[in-house]
Amino acid sequence: MVSSPARESALLSVEGVVKRFPGVTALGGVDFDVRAGEVHCLLGQNGAGKSTLIKVLAGAHRPDEGVIRWRGEVVEFGNPTSAMRSGVAAIYQELDLVAGLSVSDNVFLGHELSTAGFSRRAEARRQTRALLDRLGHRDISPDRDVGRLSVAHQQIVSMARALSLDGQLLIMDEPSAVLDPDEVRVLFGIIRELTAQGVAVIYISHRLAEIREIGDRVTVLKDGRTVATGLPAREVKTSELIALMTGRVLDNVYPRRSPVDPAAPEVLVVRGLADGDRFAGVDLTVRAGEVVGLAGLVGSGRSEILETIYGARKAAEGTVEVDGKALRRGSVGAAVRAGMGLCPEERKSQGLLLDQAVYRNITVSSMSAFAKFGFLDDRAERARSTKLTESLDVRPAGVDRLVRGLSGGNQQKVVLARWLLRECRVLLLDEPTRGVDVGARSEIYELIRRLADSGVAVVVVSSDVEEVLGLADRVLVVREGRVVHDGPADEIDESRVLDLVMEGQPA
């Protein structure tokens, strides 16, 4: 792989970078270059080495081999501070903010404004407000505790932090994963403004549509190596990119819908659900074999609706019935016993026991099936879990592995396996493919569809409108805690959904 001929115009060039960890080679030879004023997209599946590469560029890891040039000169960023000083700022996927500190303290963390050792708090607040203004978020107060902000707002703070460093190269690791369509639009506006000023951006995303919209050139990583670099972002074919990333050709990521039998029993019936705060008057019926999608902005109440149906939040009004039986309000145990399962939005913090074995994560909701008088049959647990993980193709194999070591897609499969094992009647999925790469994503879609075909009632919440439309049989649009649309998925298109989602909101 040869880097572009215009080396002298390259702001950053990476040549033959290798990074090894004990037992694994995370990067096995990466080459690419970034020019001033361009948006360079990095594509690759989970585990392709993107995160390691970012850490190398931001000075958090030292490469074992290879050369990094900054404005044509060989540099070694020994630590994040030296990278920052050169003008490289990274916004990580796992946000690196300190909860408990205010927004402005976080923005200036590590490069606090001070005079003779005294911090200039008022000045920091003023500058933070200006940065947030620039990002279109006057609504975030510089004095708020970062821990109390939504994930999307934390992302904005992270971005303000990167801007405050006056970076010449911004690295953004999946910034859109937690943002709404209109926030993504604002983000793109900022990116365009920055690149017009000559700032370069390395942009990482799983969403090809975004890469087409904002990207200039694309570099594809696979298994820690560059497999293609400098591809024109707008012209290159989707099938070509997917083939490069996965090494195989995928024609259609969404599985074929099978028609829902109109006489199929109504498994999940929700009537007049309200939590007295975020949403009210929610009616929802899901038949056996049906996939219902909930579309809406972050903060529209869609996740809260899902959690209230599941009993993880207490409903103030309304009923939830499974197979005709009403559930006790605010009781997850009752919901699980009635045959409900939830794959929560925050997989790591809400869904998994990260430091425990795969099989224990799978059997945690069905322990009584493996117990006699309270004594567990480990062997049976392992055997059933092994069968499930094999059929779901969880990699690497081995049910005694700790879940922490698995990639996002494989972790999601473990959560799904938990509910497969229970043979649940209703499956609630909140952002089922967040942080999941393209290859595993289509496997998860397949799995959801197959579950529905076997008679499960499925509800999917996603920020990705395309995903909701591609996956669901019926789509509900939620805006400000109300269901504003309910209809078949093939009678509505993406732009109409976006209209509904944002109607009445300032642009």
Next chain:
Amino acid sequence: MSEDTALSAQKSAPVAKKESSVSALLGSAAGRNTGLVVALVLLCLGGVITAGDRFADVDNLLTILRLAAVIGVVSIGMTFVITGGGIDLSVGAIVALSSVWATTLATQGIANDTHWIVMVFTALLVGGACGLVNGALIAYGRVVAFIATLASLAAARGLAEIISNRKTQIVNVPGFAAFFDASVLGVPVLVVIFALVAAGGWVLLNRTTFGRRTFAVGGNPEAARLAGIDVRRHTVMLYSLLGLCCGLAAVMLIARTTTGSATHGGLYELDAIAAVVIGGTLLSGGRGTIAGTVFGVLIFTTLSNVFTLNNLSISAQAVAKGAIIVIAVLLQQRLARRSGA
């Protein structure tokens, strides 16, 4: 609608490499305990070298075990609470309260009419009830465990002083003494009780749904809740179990000292937490080992014994204890980092 039919079309995956990962797991667990065994052996060697036959004497070794038994029972209970993500600072006070409640009963003449077993049940009941209150405060009252049990520490010891009128109550119940002073095949009953509690604790933690839930609740309470586990009820059960252990420890302490006193169980909270932590149980929850706790208790008790035999002061013992805790935790962190990489 089983996963078999639902997923029959899935391609077959490579067979799980179960052997290697299992052996790796066993290796790390054994590795942790090896360190503790080595520490204990070194201590014993030290005892033999400095105190000779006075240390390596059957009676002395039985004394060590008898001393270890009481704090050992508390530490087993503490292992559950800490593995479940909690902490209990009130164990010493609960031991004191249970002991005086039971001995007050015994010294008020009721003992003449009723069987001594009533005294045992009283202590267990009082201990269990204290644990229940702790658990309910923490789980349903949402009081931080540290604060809730700190309050119980003060209140339970105060109550013990009121009940006993700050006097040491001497127990003279013949059946009671006869039962607990006896030996089974040369092993004192107290030691047998400790062994049974440890074995029962191991089975409960590692082989039952209760134990598995404890790991889940301690590892990630939110994920456990969303997986359908009743986290609050489980938390109450964990503290109640520890309370019961404290009640049992009180009975054993009454048997060993023939007294009930509001000063019993002083600093048991620190000794128990120290034994649990140097045993390898994670203070943040989600990982716990009964075997490690047993070794932790034995290490501390042997240390005191060796120091006492050499006429070293209690203060010197305290310094050595502190040093051991720090060394053990530093070693554990290093091991964890190596196995984690």
